[in-house]
Amino acid sequence: MFTLENLQQIIKDNIEELNFNQSPKELYDPINYILDLGGKRLRPALCLLACDMFDGEIQQALNPALGIEIFHNFTLLHDDIMDEAPIRRGKQTVHLKWNPNVAILSGDTMMALAYEYVMKAPKEVLQEVFSVFNQTAIEVCEGQQYDMNFETDKKVSISDYLNMIRLKTAVLLAGSLKIGALIGKANKKDAENLYLFGENLGIAFQLKDDLLDAYSDEEKFGKKTGGDIVTNKKTFLYLKAFELADGKTKESLADYFNGDFADPVQKIIGVKEIFQKIEVDIATNKEIDNYYQRALSYLDKVNTTQDKKSELLKFADQLKQRDY
């Protein structure tokens, strides 16, 4: 049995060996560049882990897992254009290092390469693997569009938000696990329960991210806290705070977010005071715990040994406990 760390290392080694040195260079250089920026390689490692949980040889899931990582990096590449992000993993983003046209087209090519690798799955499960992957790809696009819409939408409900993060973040974790399980010859029910485990855990993960943005230890988190507050991002905390607050507190919260609040440090302090007062962290932790428990209940239903589940349990626990 492999640990998740083993599998992350296997993926890292294999990504390093990927080298698209075809022509034209302007198309393939950015692909190699973004794939070499690093990252935890969680999604493909989870794909291998799920394969290993059943009767699968992880070797059979390796190419599809690499396809998933290529797809994930494609979404980062295109999202960075849309968000006008200057930095990705400490380096210049592709659309700045080259230009937006190169970033669009390299991304398109990565999407085709992702399909190429995913479609190296064993023939017996190819159609099912394709169908999970393709559905996931479409849903990730839907999630990104909702995320962009929410920037200007006046009314975003908590359930709209939860659906957005499900699509944008959770389904790819879920799909990675399901694809691995299918290649590992899991039956449909077990594969689906692993999917639901991943989906719920993915939502918990994103909610934790929202929480850490406001509440983390800056040194451990590796970035300034309060970034979402300054940019008026409609996170779970933001939406929940408006739900919980009333009277003057609500007005005050609205003032912080509606106007052009000049001093970001003062804004963070002010908003966090309100967050503390209405205990939005407690409400968020409660929601995280709901999703976490739901995830575990689906994992519980999967027919494999407890030993085989231990790595996923450990992983889920780490995501929940992390303070960075």
Added chain:
Amino acid sequence: MFTLENLQQIIKDNIEELNFNQSPKELYDPINYILDLGGKRLRPALCLLACDMFDGEIQQALNPALGIEIFHNFTLLHDDIMDEAPIRRGKQTVHLKWNPNVAILSGDTMMALAYEYVMKAPKEVLQEVFSVFNQTAIEVCEGQQYDMNFETDKKVSISDYLNMIRLKTAVLLAGSLKIGALIGKANKKDAENLYLFGENLGIAFQLKDDLLDAYSDEEKFGKKTGGDIVTNKKTFLYLKAFELADGKTKESLADYFNGDFADPVQKIIGVKEIFQKIEVDIATNKEIDNYYQRALSYLDKVNTTQDKKSELLKFADQLKQRDY
């Protein structure tokens, strides 16, 4: 047996029935919009025609054919962003009607939808169909990148140019025919010969387009002639003219293309005088004829009745004879 026109109509009817009315609207509205802009639907019709040339039921090729048309429109959508094109088929382009981010993301979604439809091919040929389609998708991206590179590249050879139009234009025609043939249960050799027919015909088609841009009857062609001359586009005519011209003529040609030539009408007249003098139209027609003849030689090798080939022969002939 179906005529190409029959099949184009079948595709038109089926595209009209496609209606992606999922949420979010901002993602799916542009997809419906670009698919409803019309067009000749040649690629998917050729896919059905190729299927019909063997023992295929065109119904089995219908979804993959629609996938090819969705893919083709995805490339138009993303190309229009890159080229900053304001108009597509007489209507506002997606990145202007909505915005570039919507255009990027709707395009990404169309690519996934294209795979979804292509992968509805019959199970027996699924892996081969996928492999042709995916290779084609990657090559079309490569072609677009070369095309962008050539805008600023100082040295572009005629063979570079022919390779670019092969990738950007011809392989999708070729792939459409091959996919149809595979679904029609053609053997590999026949499918490959149809591919090569399409590839060579596609190159001839693009060369004819280059020629018509400078030499067509404006009323029939539906746009002003000389557009490529004004924008210094390195077409076959441009590259061939520099190859054929020498001495003062070459200098004069270089002057037209290097400087900021103020009056476009004068520039078109001047360049066309040189084109006439060195008979670049004759050289281009010779090249078109080479590719056309090569295309026919591959069609000739395909094992099916002459009757079954007649529609493709008619189609090839029309492409060659067209003066608009």
